[in-house]
Structure formats: C-alpha cells, structure tokens
Amino acid sequence: MAHVAHQALLGYDPEAILKDGCPECERRANSGLRGILELDANNLNRLWRRMLNERMSFQVNDQHQDKWGRYRSACEQQAGEQLYLLGVLEEKRRNPSDTWDPDRFDVS
Numbered sequence: 001m002a003h004v005a006h007q008a009l010l011g012y013d014p015e016a017i018l019k020d021g022c023p024e025c026e027r028r029a030n031s032g033l034r035g036i037l038e039l040d041a042n043n044l045n046r047l048w049r050r051m052l053n054e055r056m057s058f059q060v061n062d063q064h065q066d067k068w069g070r071y072r073s074a075c076e077q078q079a080g081e082q083l084y085l086l087g088v089l090e091e092k093r094r095n096p097s098d099t100w101d102p103d104r105f106d107v108s
C-alpha cells in the first residue's frame with residue numbers, strides 16, 4: 001500500500017502522525033508493533049509522548065508546536081495503545097521508574 005495525498009483527506013490534520021483515511025497509515029495502525037517499527041525515530045518519539053499524556057496523565061509536549069500532545073487521529077490512538085501495552089509488559093519486569101521516561105525514544 002502507499003500513502004495517499006494526506007492534504008486531500010477529510011479532516012486533514014498536519015500534526016497527525018498517522019492519518020485516518022490513508023490506507024498506508026491505517027495499515028500501520030492495524031499492524032501492532034510491526035506498524036510502529038515503520039515509524040521514523042522522530043515520529044516514534046512523538047507518539048510515545050502523546051501516549052504518555054493520554055494513558056499516563058503526563059503533560060509532556062511532543063517536541064513540535066503541539067503542547068501536551070494528544071492523539072490527533074483514531075490511527076494514532078490505535079498505534080499508541082500498542083506502545084502503552086509494551087510499556088505495561090515492560091513494567092512487569094523492569095524498574096517501573098524508567099519504563100515511562102518521556103525521553104526514552106528521543107534520539108536528538
């Protein structure tokens with residue numbers, strides 16, 4: 001599958017990491033951790049931080065203009081839930097204090 005022109009999608013949000021209505025974005029959102037592995041490092045970091053805000057009641061920005069980033073699409077929510085489950089899985093075997101580090105995927 002390929003991305004369609006995101007700007008042409010209904011409800012287009014330039015800040016969305018994964019766009020609803022785009023077959024490729026939706027495929028990634030529906031592919032669990034495999035889909036998340038297809039995100040580039042910057043978008044993985046942004047999705048991680050948005051997930052922390054949504055699921056862990058953090059208040060961290062996503063390093064763009066989107067203060068205290070929230071999910072911007074249903075696709076993002078679906079992918080973010082996979083990251084959350086990964087964190088929960090890790091929390092069962094690691095020191096919980098570093099599982100939810102907002103900067104854990106920051107490569108800058």
Ligand SMILES: [Zn+2]
Nearest residue numbers: 003022024025
């Ligand atoms: Zn797309």
